[in-house]
Amino acid sequence: xxxxxxxxxxxxxxxxxxxxxxxxxxxxxxxxxxxxxxxxxxxxxxxxxxxxxxxxxxxxxxxxxxxxxxxxxxxxxxxxxxxxxxxxxxxxxxxxxxxxxxxxxxxxxxxxxxxxxxxxxxxxxxxxxxxxxxxxxxxxxxxxxxxxxxxxxxxxxxxxxxxxxxxxxxxxxxxxxxxxxxxxxxxxxxxxxxxxxxxxxxxxxxxxxxxxxxxxxxxxxxxxxxxxxxxxxxxxxxxxxxxxxxxxxxxxxxxxxxxxxxxxxxxxxxxxxxxxxxxxxxxxxxxxxxxxxxxxxxxxxxxxxxxxxxxxxxxxxxxxxxxxxxxx
Amino acid sequence: xxxxxxxxxxxxxxxxxxxxxxxxxxxxxxxxxxxxxxxxxxxxxxxxxxxxxxxxxxxxxxxxxxxxxxxxxxxxxxxxxxxxxxxxxxxxxxxxxxxxxxxxxxxxxxxxxxxxxxxxxxxxxxxxxxxxxxxxxxxxxxxxxxxxxxxxxxxxxxxxxxxxxxxxxxxxxxxxxxxxxxxxxxxxxxxxxxxxxxxxxxxxxxxxxxxxxxxxxxxxxxxxxxxxxxxxxxxxxxxxxxxxxxxxxxxxxxxxxxxxxxxxxxxxxxxxxx
Numbered sequence: 001x002x003x004x005x006x007x008x009x010x011x012x013x014x015x016x017x018x019x020x021x022x023x024x025x026x027x028x029x030x031x032x033x034x035x036x037x038x039x040x041x042x043x044x045x046x047x048x049x050x051x052x053x054x055x056x057x058x059x060x061x062x063x064x065x066x067x068x069x070x071x072x073x074x075x076x077x078x079x080x081x082x083x084x085x086x087x088x089x090x091x092x093x094x095x096x097x098x099x100x101x102x103x104x105x106x107x108x109x110x111x112x113x114x115x116x117x118x119x120x121x122x123x124x125x126x127x128x129x130x131x132x133x134x135x136x137x138x139x140x141x142x143x144x145x146x147x148x149x150x151x152x153x154x155x156x157x158x159x160x161x162x163x164x165x166x167x168x169x170x171x172x173x174x175x176x177x178x179x180x181x182x183x184x185x186x187x188x189x190x191x192x193x194x195x196x197x198x199x200x201x202x203x204x205x206x207x208x209x210x211x212x213x214x215x216x217x218x219x220x221x222x223x224x225x226x227x228x229x230x231x232x233x234x235x236x237x238x239x240x241x242x243x244x245x246x247x248x249x250x251x252x253x254x255x256x257x258x259x260x261x262x263x264x265x266x267x268x269x270x271x272x273x274x275x276x277x278x279x280x281x282x283x284x285x286x287x288x289x290x291x292x293x294x295x296x297x298x299x300x301x302x303x304x305x306x307x308x309x310x311x312x313x314x315x316x317x318x319x320x321x322x323x324x325x326x327x328x
Numbered sequence: 329x330x331x332x333x334x335x336x337x338x339x340x341x342x343x344x345x346x347x348x349x350x351x352x353x354x355x356x357x358x359x360x361x362x363x364x365x366x367x368x369x370x371x372x373x374x375x376x377x378x379x380x381x382x383x384x385x386x387x388x389x390x391x392x393x394x395x396x397x398x399x400x401x402x403x404x405x406x407x408x409x410x411x412x413x414x415x416x417x418x419x420x421x422x423x424x425x426x427x428x429x430x431x432x433x434x435x436x437x438x439x440x441x442x443x444x445x446x447x448x449x450x451x452x453x454x455x456x457x458x459x460x461x462x463x464x465x466x467x468x469x470x471x472x473x474x475x476x477x478x479x480x481x482x483x484x485x486x487x488x489x490x491x492x493x494x495x496x497x498x499x500x501x502x503x504x505x506x507x508x509x510x511x512x513x514x515x516x517x518x519x520x521x522x523x524x525x526x527x528x529x530x531x532x533x534x535x536x537x538x539x540x541x542x543x544x545x546x547x548x549x550x551x552x553x554x555x556x557x558x559x560x561x562x563x564x565x566x567x568x569x570x571x572x573x574x575x576x577x578x579x580x581x582x583x584x585x586x587x588x589x590x591x592x593x594x595x596x597x598x599x600x601x602x
Contacts, residue, residue: 040426043426044426049412054435057472057473058473061446064454065446133337133339135344136343139344142347145350149354150534152534152556157354160356166370166373168356168372200353203350261443285446286445308442
């Protein structure tokens with residue numbers, strides 16, 4: 001029991017180093033220590049390039065995107081820059097679009113299913129690899145490969161594996177007596193296909209982060225539980241899972257932000273099709289802006305901005321949770 | 329003792345099996361890249377490249393070298409730009425206690441959450457007016473947005489660990505902030521430089537969204553577009569496509585072999601800060 005009460009005391013000391021990366025020097029610290037008066041201009045001279053960079057290459061593109069969504073752009077006015085201001089017309093257009101409801105549904109399903117499976121598989125693997133057997137470190141490193149591969153490589157490999165006629169997946173299904181599935185060309189299966197590929201890519205991230213979380217759980221807790229006669233299943237649900245909750249929250253929230261913006265995989269494998277059956281907000285936005293011969297920049301930017309809002313909302317929750325954990 | 333060893337072997341076997349399942353797509357990519365054209369549509373497909381051919385790789389050498397060259401240049405450019413921007417910022421945030429530094433850190437974290445296609449659309453609108461579409465420097469700047477916030481984060485965390493006494497001593501010896509940064513902080517942060525460079529290169533090398541919107545159809549296209557055009561043209565030479573994919577995966581493989589500890593550090597740094 002002693003160990004449990006020790007846990008919260010241990011964390012801040014470790015976290016502090018990282019917290020400095022996110023938080024400004026705490027006022028209390030600054031006042032308590034009479035720090036040498038390091039001139040502010042020197043500090044900001046070092047920060048100036050990155051500040052300018054943020055303004056030019058983050059804020060300005062975002063502003064341009066907002067501007068795009070509030071005007072009626074055509075190809076001509078896009079080049080000349082004299083598109084009329086139309087207020088929220090692009091947004092209402094997007095909301096009334098027959099693609100809106102399916103895109104929303106697909107985005108929610110894609111994100112939720114990917115998150116659940118990535119987390120569950122990642123956690124199971126993290127617990128497994130935490131047991132320190134021969135080769136465990138090497139095999140764990142190999143699990144990083146899907147995460148490191150360029151997305152176009154993963155997506156094209158999965159495309160060929162899921163090919164209806166010549167893919168290995170259908171060949172394997174045939175061997176066990178299941179008929180061929182049109183993974184990428186049937187509206188019933190396309191979303192499932194891109195979800196499978198994306199889970200494969202996301203598992204390593206969950207594995208690595210959750211594994212690092214497992215390492216901070218003191219081994220003596222497990223020894224004590226084993227002495228009390230708890231079996232492996234009980235040890236997992238009574239010790240590992242509850243103590244991993246902070247890390248789990250962070251993993252899931254960050255995973256949520258990452259999954260919301262997944263574009264490459266879906267676009268390369270199905271282009272959101274067939275018949276919009278795997279369209280999410282990310283692919284829909286691109287489809288509107290760049291996917292057609294006649295680009296609809298305004299509505300495309302509007303969809304994109306909805307996605308930005310969603311990502312930022314969950315991103316802020318993530319930052320809040322993370323800061324709360326760092327301070328507690 | 330004996331029982332423990334037996335249990336450990338059982339786990340190793342299971343571990344090998346799980347790794348094999350996980351890496352099957354990678355194996356399949358290799359297998360298909362070596363499969364001769366006439367066996368490509370065979371049903372069921374050959375599980376091993378028994379009649380392996382290097383035709384696919386020959387096609388890569390013939391057709392994809394310019395793409396690979398562009399990717400290399402863009403990747404290295406992104407690394408230089410990212411480190412040049414992120415290292416001084418990390419130093420300032422970690423050691424110089426700037427007023428308003430907290431807000432800047434917060435903005436950098438928020439910046440990481442903006443979906444790439446939205447950035448791409450904004451860049452497209454700007455580059456169109458500036459005439460920077462289909463230019464290599466334009467792509468380098470866009471790709472660097474993938475890595476700069478992460479870079480600042482890593483540098484800040486790493487440089488916080490440099491003992492303050494050391495910097496104080498330098499100051500006593502009359503070194504200014506710039507001098508301290510160049511001759512003490514930067515050399516001591518070699519590991520952080522390596523980590524940030526690796527990821528900046530990998531992300532820029534793997535980028536598809538910016539390449540697809542900003543340099544598509546131009547004279548200098550990166551390897552990701554090379555593969556994409558292959559697939560898009562309804563190309564049936566899947567051995568060539570997969571061979572290109574294998575070559576495009578080489579940086580990832582090199583990074584995994586040479587710098588695995590940096591990779592794991594990088595993955596966790598973004599998420600769990602302890």
